[in-house]
Amino acid sequence: VVLVGAWGWFLYQGVIDPLGGINSLWPLFGLANQLLSVIALCLGTTLLIKMRKTKYLFVTLVPLCFMCAVTFSAGYLKIFSVDPKLGFLSGAQSLTEQAGALADPHKAAELIRQASVWRFDALMAASFLLLVLLIVLGSAIQWWQLVRGTKPVVLRESEFVQISQLEAARS
Known part of the structure; x- marks a missing residue:
């Protein structure tokens, strides 16, 4: 529930972003998607090693x-x-500088709020990168142990069974 709520908050921030939500949402969704692909590829590699393929x-x-x-x-x-226009931190710094030069306190407060959101986005992006690093390093350690034989290969996946064998068993 917390994670769904957090993504909902990001979506809401994207909707109310005066500079366009695509500036903050797209990169974070992209990094989250890359994280999922890294998890899938690490899992696939682990299965291949365990199956001795x-x-x-x-x-x-x-x-x-x-x-x-x-x-x-x-x-x-x-x-x-x-x-x-590219970096979260430099964009936040630029917005803070622009806010300091404005005479209108309402517009300045909005720019400062947006700068805070971009700093938080930088923190989230760094968290995704850290997760990618931890998953790859953790997987590489497991792979090394499996290949060297210092960790026993335990397969919990079921064996491949052809459909024709299943149909023959039912008859």
Whole structure:
């Protein structure tokens, strides 16, 4: 419930964002999507290792390496880019400076609020990157232990059964 509420808050912030919600929502949704793909590719790699199908590891490891490179470079740029239109932190700094130069306190307060949202977005993006890093490192440790034989291979997945065998068993 908390996570759904948090995503709902992000959607609401995107709707009331005077600069357009796409500036903050799209990068965060993109990073969350990359996180899901990293989880799926790590799981697939783990299953291949446990099933002793290591000759097929390139099918999951190549896309995983690509996803990690893209996710970390895009996340780093979105957080730390010096271009205020690209980086969350530089954009927040720019909004704060603009607010200081305004005579209208209502508009200044709105810019300061938006700067706070962008700082929070930077924190969320960094959290997603940290989760990606932890998942990949944790998975790599498991893979190393499984390949070296220091961790027993325990498969909880069911064995492959052809449909024709199931139909024959029913008859």
